[in-house]
Amino acid sequence: MVKRVYLIGFMGSGKSTMGRWLSDEMGWTFVDMDHFIENKYHKTITQIFEEKGEDGFREMEARCLREIGDFEKVIVGAGGGTPCYFDNMDVMNATGVTIYIKLTPEVLNDRLKGAKAQRPLVANKSKEELLAFISEKLKEREPFYSKAQVIADGSTWEVTDFVKAIQD
Numbered sequence: 001m002v003k004r005v006y007l008i009g010f011m012g013s014g015k016s017t018m019g020r021w022l023s024d025e026m027g028w029t030f031v032d033m034d035h036f037i038e039n040k041y042h043k044t045i046t047q048i049f050e051e052k053g054e055d056g057f058r059e060m061e062a063r064c065l066r067e068i069g070d071f072e073k074v075i076v077g078a079g080g081g082t083p084c085y086f087d088n089m090d091v092m093n094a095t096g097v098t099i100y101i102k103l104t105p106e107v108l109n110d111r112l113k114g115a116k117a118q119r120p121l122v123a124n125k126s127k128e129e130l131l132a133f134i135s136e137k138l139k140e141r142e143p144f145y146s147k148a149q150v151i152a153d154g155s156t157w158e159v160t161d162f163v164k165a166i167q168d
């Protein structure tokens with residue numbers, strides 16, 4: 001019996017939007033990892049990056065992921081970097097169904113353009129820098145994302161495709 005679904009993928013891939021739709025469809029709870037971290041530590045992601053650096057953030061993120069791994073009937077929207085640190089990807093694969101929402105750097109660039117402010121890794125990037133950053137980071141992260149049990153085409157998959165993949 002599946003108890004958890006983890007949506008993974010780059011920033012801007014639609015993990016939160018799809019996660020909310022999917023949780024409505026399945027009657028499960030949506031847990032956005034960034035919000036979970038912010039609520040637990042009473043700080044924004046930006047403040048955590050400023051105060052503890054990215055390494056400090058990754059440790060907090062890994063700790064939260066293990067806490068969430070005990071929840072039942074949850075759709076988890078992982079952070080874009082979550083699968084790429086410690087053995088987080090193995091933890092997710094062992095405790096639920098993992099779905100990688102895959103998109104090209106060009107589409108991610110379009111979607112991220114207006115949504116950079118709360119994301120410290122891209123907040124200060126110019127238009128020109130953003131696409132180069134996404135392309136490079138995605139290449140680095142793809143080996144981790146590819147360990148997902150399901151690969152979803154982010155530009156064509158609808159909520160019913162996700163439900164079917166979870167049930168299969």
Ligand code: S3P
Nearest residue numbers: 010011012034079080081119120
């Ligand atoms: C990050 C993605 C963010 C957030 C943090 C770092 C990343 O989450 O965890 O800013 O390393 O890609 P979203 O993918 O939900 O934006």
